Amino acid sequence: MTMIAHTQSKPVLQFGASVLILGGALLVLASAPFWAGRAELRLLMEALSYLALAQMWNLLAGYTGLVSVGQQAFVGLGGYLFFALAIFGGIGVVPALILSAFGTAIIAIPTGWLAFRLNGAYFAIGTWVIAEVYRLGVAQVSALGGGSGISLPVDIARSLAEGRAEREMVMYYIAFAIGTASVLLVWGILKSRWGLAMTAIRDSELAAETIGVNTRRLKFSVYVLTAGFTALAGGFLFLQKLRITPDAAFSVNDWTAFVLFIVVIGGLGTIEGPIIGTILFFALRQVAADWGTWYLMLMGAIAIGVMLMDKRGIWGWIAARTGWSLFPTRRLL
């Protein structure tokens, strides 16, 4: 059959091409502080953070079928925990970011316990309610500035590096680390035993259970893991903004709707999808951000269009036609 001929003749060539593309992209990104201007660097930092958010949402929805529209809870918690640790705990920026990720993962355990009491589409809206509870709850905490939020003192940002240029370079490499780590994390998971179990769940949940996969525990673990990593990106995003408010921290549009669009347009259930989606999202934003509301309406329309035309998204469509894969997760038997 043609399919088999395809996969048999291509791997070597494809492996080379993957290494070339990925290596090239890494090199370009790693050297960005040396070629990019300030504005581009800021844009790249944001894009790398979004890449992490998108990879995490994709891991959750695309591989375990848990459709959450409440991931803003973890972006917000990550942001606020980071601010609290850095401001009141006197902890350095990088350790505070990491601690806030772990802290959020711990909070995600009772959160998930609640959310998992609902199924399917109701799980989705339930996660949203929980995110709202965190938003409204944080707004009640006067130490964190209540509803009007809190700023990161200048000396904390300064502690990263003295000069502005150096500071931005450090910031950039934090974003670079978060973005690339998110890709490697998902890739690693998919190649692990978890990945095999996830594929089994995706093919048939019932069948997976009968061969001894504890689907609930697996899904729960992935939920907690993605919460922690989402919080890491969230902490960084607000480090970049230097100010956090409940409305910004727990925004469903910024941290869930856009992330959803990125993943779905790029291709759900693939590692390449969120990458392509992020590139497209930021490219579109550069062109169309001035259109204001029309730009957002266009985003919504594109997402609907993808769902109606080809649910697999851009990468899914390409992969189905060419058999390409930048991140081979299938083990060669």
Added chain:
Amino acid sequence: MVWINSVIQGVMLGGLYALFAAGLSLMFGVMRFVNIAHGDFIVVGAYLIVTFIVSWGLHPAIGVAMVLLLVACAGYLNQRVLLNRVLGKDILPPILVTFGMSIIIQNGLLELYSADSQKLQTGWLETTSLQVADKLAIGLLPALMFLTALGVIAMLQFIFYRTPLGRMLRATSDDPEIVPLMGGRNAHTFALATGLASLVVGIAGIWLAMKTNFDPAAGPARLLFAFEAVIIGGLGNIWGTLLGGIILGVAQTIGAQIDAGVQILAGHLAFLLVLVIRPTGLFPKVSH
């Protein structure tokens, strides 16, 4: 007395939440479909009634009839043309498509009406109230709102259990694959369900416009209230949805009595409490 007053206001507010919830519950009941843009559709109803009555100066009765006709037809067409194409076992496509609609509606409304908040002034309806006791008054408008909710739910109950349409809706909900063998057309039945749900959404939107200030971004909160009322009440039980709405409304007004800032939070916490104690809701459907 202030507490009794809070409870009574909460019950009335619960009527509004039941109106929000009825359409969502109906669509889920018939086609296992959750519309993320549900709240935004309610807000569209509110904008339409303000436009017809205030901007165009139409007679209120004509305005109301136009809103209901328009949203019911739009709901039917939306399901027939668009949403039917994403129905299925995979829950993501409907969530994503309606999420996209939600973004489009919110920004479209922003473009058309600006971010200023609006309210439909109802004059004497709003100011008339029945003084039951000292510090205890029941406003005419909230009372009418609650009666509307009772009426709408009784109507849905009647349609569901006493009419051929309701029979077909229940049959399609039970086993959509087999219904075409009885001559049912699922695409049409689903669209009728959404049309009916949209009619209720229109009613809810009109009451939203009369009851509170609203703006283009008011939809998501309404979706969440609707959802909470459905879950608290128990899936598949339309009177349970009314009780769910009332519990949510009372939790909110009592919360507001404690501190104006925690009104919404109190409602969410009541919902989470129910989720902890009884994830199937307080009044789940008993098979008869």
Added chain:
Amino acid sequence: MTKLLEVSGLTAHYGDFQALFGIDMTVEAGETVAIIGSNGAGKSTFLRSLTGLHSTRGQDIRFCDQPIAGMAADQIHKRGLAMVPEGRRLFRSLSVEENLLIGAAGKRKGPWSLAEVYSLFPDLKAKKNNPGTALSGGQQQMVAIGRALMSNPTLLLCDEISLGLAPKVIKDIYEAVPLIRERGTAILVVEQDVGQALAVADRIYCFMEGRVSLTGTPDSLSREQIANAYFGIGEAA
């Protein structure tokens, strides 16, 4: 006699798996035809194809001299082809009477009405307000047959109506078949119980591995022929 149903060369696939390999069949007006065959012979797929539950686009199926291949199930139903699905599939939130009324949703004219169904299956009348699923298996099967009759079909398809029922109950149900015929409805039953099929049918088709392995009238076929066609043994001898 006029040809009611004419199927020629019908094939069916589930993905890469081919379930039917060129089935030819005719059913004449007022006739009772039985399809027998073991599990997986393609009997249910054949019925699903006839009713439009399984796509038959571009194939050759004529019903009442009209091509129906590729039509939607509700369109085929409207032309007078009704099915009693395998496993009964009653609507669990509907009462017995409501289940019957759903069958009449297409509003076809004909001899069948609630009263007629109740006179065919008197047990149902007393239970008309019970939920359909609260009945015994045999009574549920009666509701499923009644539901299909309510659409006044010219051809009634019955998929494994004796499955899982006690012999006495099967006998009761099959007693209805001649009464249904009397009112001019042709019947096509799929049945694993060969004895039962031979007893009611004018003609038999035996399916094996997606093909018709034998066809004829019950008295023209020997037990041996049927066993061969059914199990595929002794074919080479």
